[in-house]
Amino acid sequence: MTSFLRDRNTPRLQRFAALLEPVDDAQLESLATESARITRRHFGNAIRLFAPLYLSNECINNCAYCGFSRDNPILRVTLEVDAVRREARHLVKEGFRNLLLVAGEHPKFVSNGYLESCVRALVPEIPSVSLEVAPMEVEDYARLSSAGAEGLVVYQETYDEDAYARFHTAGPKKDFAWRLACPERAYAGGFRRIGIGALFGLADWRSEATALGAHLNHLLRTCWRSQFTVSLPRLRPCAGSFAPDHALPDREFVQLICALRLCFPEVGIVLSTREPAPLRDALLPLGITMMSAGSHTEPGGYTGEGTAQLHLTVRGKPVAPAPDTLQKNARATEQFSIADDRSPSEVAQLLRSRGFDPVWKDWDRAILA
Amino acid sequence: MDGKPLLIAGRAFSSRLLLGTGKFSSPETMAEALQASGTEIVTVALRRADLSGKRDPFANILEFIDPKKYLLLPNTSGAMNAEEAVRLARLARSAGVSDWVKLEIHPDPRHLLPDPIETLKAAEILVKEGFIVLPYINADPVLAKRLEEVGTATVMPLGSPIGSNRGLETRAQLEIIIEQARVPVVVDAGIGAPSHAALAMEMGAAAVLVNTAIAIAPDPAGMGRAFRMAVEAGRMAHEIGMGAPLASATASPTSPLTGFLRSA
Numbered sequence: 001m002t003s004f005l006r007d008r009n010t011p012r013l014q015r016f017a018a019l020l021e022p023v024d025d026a027q028l029e030s031l032a033t034e035s036a037r038i039t040r041r042h043f044g045n046a047i048r049l050f051a052p053l054y055l056s057n058e059c060i061n062n063c064a065y066c067g068f069s070r071d072n073p074i075l076r077v078t079l080e081v082d083a084v085r086r087e088a089r090h091l092v093k094e095g096f097r098n099l100l101l102v103a104g105e106h107p108k109f110v111s112n113g114y115l116e117s118c119v120r121a122l123v124p125e126i127p128s129v130s131l132e133v134a135p136m137e138v139e140d141y142a143r144l145s146s147a148g149a150e151g152l153v154v155y156q157e158t159y160d161e162d163a164y165a166r167f168h169t170a171g172p173k174k175d176f177a178w179r180l181a182c183p184e185r186a187y188a189g190g191f192r193r194i195g196i197g198a199l200f201g202l203a204d205w206r207s208e209a210t211a212l213g214a215h216l217n218h219l220l221r222t223c224w225r226s227q228f229t230v231s232l233p234r235l236r237p238c239a240g241s242f243a244p245d246h247a248l249p250d251r252e253f254v255q256l257i258c259a260l261r262l263c264f265p266e267v268g269i270v271l272s273t274r275e276p277a278p279l280r281d282a283l284l285p286l287g288i289t290m291m292s293a294g295s296h297t298e299p300g301g302y303t304g305e306g307t308a309q310l311h312l313t314v315r316g317k318p319v320a321p322a323p324d325t326l327q328k329n330a331r332a333t334e335q336f337s338i339a340d341d342r343s344p345s346e347v348a349q350l351l352r353s354r355g356f357d358p359v360w361k362d363w364d365r366a367i368l369a
Numbered sequence: 370m371d372g373k374p375l376l377i378a379g380r381a382f383s384s385r386l387l388l389g390t391g392k393f394s395s396p397e398t399m400a401e402a403l404q405a406s407g408t409e410i411v412t413v414a415l416r417r418a419d420l421s422g423k424r425d426p427f428a429n430i431l432e433f434i435d436p437k438k439y440l441l442l443p444n445t446s447g448a449m450n451a452e453e454a455v456r457l458a459r460l461a462r463s464a465g466v467s468d469w470v471k472l473e474i475h476p477d478p479r480h481l482l483p484d485p486i487e488t489l490k491a492a493e494i495l496v497k498e499g500f501i502v503l504p505y506i507n508a509d510p511v512l513a514k515r516l517e518e519v520g521t522a523t524v525m526p527l528g529s530p531i532g533s534n535r536g537l538e539t540r541a542q543l544e545i546i547i548e549q550a551r552v553p554v555v556v557d558a559g560i561g562a563p564s565h566a567a568l569a570m571e572m573g574a575a576a577v578l579v580n581t582a583i584a585i586a587p588d589p590a591g592m593g594r595a596f597r598m599a600v601e602a603g604r605m606a607h608e609i610g611m612g613a614p615l616a617s618a619t620a621s622p623t624s625p626l627t628g629f630l631r632s633a
Contacts, residue, residue: 040585042532044392095427127416127428192449192478220479225449227478266479355394361428364416366460367453 059104061171141189159211201244389580534561563599570603
């Protein structure tokens with residue numbers, strides 16, 4: 001079932017592996033030139049903007065690198081549907097017409113019914129709603145896509161099965177194959193945009209990248225009606241103070257973006273606020289097609305919604321926070337700290353000044369209903 | 370030049386260059402390029418526009434296209450089947466955008482290649498409902514005739530995949546489509562250089578639609594002018610007559626094949 005990860009005997013994947021070999025400065029520059037050219041031809045000067053909207057930071061998994069891990073003693077909350085709507089309206093005022101709803105894995109707090117209610121609450125007001133939530137069965141995906149969700153994002157985190165087992169120590173997420181088949185189930189469930197990715201820092205970046213390429217190549221064949229995006233998040237500081245032992249330095253990061261673009265010209269590449277502003281600006285022309293801006297990675301982060309329901313968990317068990325633990329203005333704990341804290345309008349302005357058109361809306365739910 | 374006007378559904382246009390509105394670096398740049406190109410027909414993806422009538426400042430592309438200067442041709446890009454395309458066309462008409470529609474159905478979101486089956490189905494429905502339908506199709510002569518028979522106003526075959534800038538790679542098929550057509554043939558995609566546009570016009574295409582090559586040029590307005598001239602030059606040459614010269618081969622004094630005509 002995972003054999004496609006090792007089947008790399010195609011011209012596209014062979015070329016991809018070759019482009020990931022060490023290069024000198026002149027070669028890197030020519031890769032970048034070609035990558036920029038191909039990106040403009042396929043995607044023009046448009047950069048799509050989106051914002052993550054965290055619904056919940058409750059989670060029953062332990063993932064060594066994630067701030068939301070079950071055993072982390074952090075402040076948690078699951079936003080009520082009305083609170084989600086208010087967070088969304090705040091983002092709409094800032095310009096966003098494309099929201100990514102994010103939640104940890106918790107069957108009780110983040111049930112499929114809850115997610116469906118959130119989607120149904122938002123689609124009348126938001127042209128494009130996507131989800132980044134725990135893996136599901138096809139029927140559950142079908143319910144969410146029928147409710148109006150258009151995109152689904154799921155990162156494999158690491159394609160190295162040994163590393164995967166080491167970093168995912170508790171919870172349903174331990175099942176590598178179940179997660180790997182997630183994009184295909186989402187496709188069968190009717191999602192039109194599917195995002196995949198690896199979390200760089202957990203294993204050697206080249207082997208991670210080649211496996212990601214093999215996964216993408218497989219998906220392009222099996223899910224021909226879906227539009228794919230790839231994210232290349234690099235680990236950021238979070239609760240639990242995890243230190244990644246495999247770096248993906250900036251130079252190699254650039255090479256990876258260019259190699260992806262050259263071999264997968266039709267695939268979108270997403271750049272989040274995990275990366276600092278100067279680097280984001282420098283990466284703009286190279287192959288990026290979609291960006292988040294002004295992001296918060298905790299539920300209620302945009303408006304302070306949900307603070308009344310905050311609770312502390314210790315080893316996964318909710319405990320009423322002692323008054324001195326819960327300070328005034330306390331917020332739910334974020335998943336990771338962002339590195340580009342410019343506002344959406346500042347990012348849009350920057351895009352314009354560099355000759356890019358910030359595209360807020362490029363989908364209309366009227367197509368579907 | 371004052372050649373024959375382009376006639377679509379009884380309406381005359383002096384420009385034979387249609388423009389797309391995606392991929393520009395800003396709406397202002399787009400507006401300048403439209404102006405410079407001399408175009409009179411401009412297509413816009415409905416999914417990028419605000420159809421609610423609330424004048425969304427974050428989705429205001431329609432405000433940069435003056436309806437007095439251009440025929441706004443909404444397109445159904447984003448639709449993956451006939452049902453979705455029909456829904457979008459109806460929505461555009463009820464929002465007062467237009468009853469003209471560029472019918473685009475591409476279930477494959479990567480190469481944006483059109484679905485012939487769904488396109489024919491949608492065209493049939495839309496024509497019956499009184500829409501003026503301009504379908505984007507692969508360069509398939511049989512499909513072109515089938516669409517003409519259901520009453521589309523044009524056919525719009527691709528020269529090569531959208532955004533590829535590879536020119537008229539489907540040339541042999543385009544020639545058949547043009548030769549057989551009783552509606553205007555608008556070559557729609559893959560035109561990456563003014564010379565491609567000129568060639569399409571020389572071949573007898575009624576018009577061409579260009580987007581990427583103008584939108585991503587370092588000077589989109591300048592490139593818009595270049596395409597305008599190429600389309601005019603190609604059209605003029607076509608109207609004058611581009612028949613292939615006869616007897617271009619070296620004359621043979623012995624006439625082995627036709628000498629018998631003179632020996633009798």
